[in-house]
Amino acid sequence: MTxxxxxxxxxxxxxxLFAVLAAAxxxxxxxxxxxxxxxxxxxxxxxxxxxxxxxxxxxxxxxHGTAAIRTQRLGGHLWRAAFGVCAMYAxxxxxxxxxxxxxxxxxYSTPLFIPFIAWAWIREPPPPVIFPAIALGLAGIVLIAQxxxxxxxxxxxxxxxxxxxxxxxxxxxxxxxxxxEPAPRVVFYFSALSTAIAAVPLLWSWTPVSGQTLAxxxxxGVLATLGQLSLTRAYALAPxxxxxxxxxxxxxxxxxxxxxLWQERPDGSSLTGMALVVACCLLAGWRPRMRAAGxxx
Numbered sequence: 049m050t051x052x053x054x055x056x057x058x059x060x061x062x063x064x065l066f067a068v069l070a071a072a073x074x075x076x077x078x079x080x081x082x083x084x085x086x087x088x089x090x091x092x093x094x095x096x097x098x099x100x101x102x103x104x105x106x107x108x109x110x111x112h113g114t115a116a117i118r119t120q121r122l123g124g125h126l127w128r129a130a131f132g133v134c135a136m137y138a139x140x141x142x143x144x145x146x147x148x149x150x151x152x153x154x155x156y157s158t159p160l161f162i163p164f165i166a167w168a169w170i171r172e173p174p175p176p177v178i179f180p181a182i183a184l185g186l187a188g189i190v191l192i193a194q195x196x197x198x199x200x201x202x203x204x205x206x207x208x209x210x211x212x213x214x215x216x217x218x219x220x221x222x223x224x225x226x227x228x229e230p231a232p233r234v235v236f237y238f239s240a241l242s243t244a245i246a247a248v249p250l251l252w253s254w255t256p257v258s259g260q261t262l263a264x265x266x267x268x269g270v271l272a273t274l275g276q277l278s279l280t281r282a283y284a285l286a287p288x289x290x291x292x293x294x295x296x297x298x299x300x301x302x303x304x305x306x307x308x309l310w311q312e313r314p315d316g317s318s319l320t321g322m323a324l325v326v327a328c329c330l331l332a333g334w335r336p337r338m339r340a341a342g343x344x345x
Contacts, residue, residue, distance in 0.1 A: 073275030100269020154208025191321030
């Protein structure tokens with residue numbers, strides 16, 4: 049099996065760095081959503097997450113003008129937005145009904161699906177090293193989530209898995225258009241569309257919020273936008289199958305936040321799982337140098 053063809057602009061190391069930054073931002077956002085879900089309805093959380101992202105991008109739009117959002121890849125943006133909106137609604141539902149570690153575990157099953165969706169959709173076959181990396185990552189996240197995960201299947205658990213599949217498709221769709229579409233433009237189209245969709249339920253579900261809750265909702269939107277921009281950049285820098293494995297780090301961050309905010313103390317299994325996640329990332333980023341050395345000779 050051949051490895052994915054690298055483009056001249058591909059940079060795995062920088063892509064991995066952006067993926068880890070995105071993981072940290074998304075884990076913080078997830079903790080914020082879990083807190084906010086006890087204060088306001090989920091429709092309000094989804095709206096502010098989208099609307100704040102759009103507001104953050106408005107200065108960029110004003111500075112660069114309408115030329116910045118002119119695109120010949122509208123269909124690609126629509127695919128990315130459709131998958132992204134599905135993932136967001138499913139993830140927020142899971143966060144409101146599950147423990148933080150369990151919700152992040154199910155949603156960040158994304159890297160398990162990315163290599164196969166990328167293979168089928170954009171003809172990017174995963175290199176052989178990806179398969180043991182995925183096995184390590186799966187074992188790690190199971191060990192991390194073991195204290196919070198139950199044996200029964202709930203609607204929230206199903207929503208978490210669907211969120212992971214939808215997010216995987218969204219990330220691969222970014223890779224499809226990244227050769228012509230910069231990260232801010234991709235995020236702008238997604239934010240604009242998701243804000244319009246999320247505004248509809250507010251016609252019957254809007255409720256006033258306190259200043260403290262409003263600050264929390266705005267913070268969720270800012271973190272989500274930072275994570276989205278970083279992840280979009282990551283998938284533009286390197287093949288989807290390789291970058292996908294690095295998003296496992298979000299589970300580690302989620303475990304740390306669960307311990308700090310809700311006293312979800314990691315046991316030996318959780319710590320072992322975190323070590324496996326790190327190993328997964330290192331293995332996913334490893335590439336043999338024999339071929340490069342042969343060329344140099």
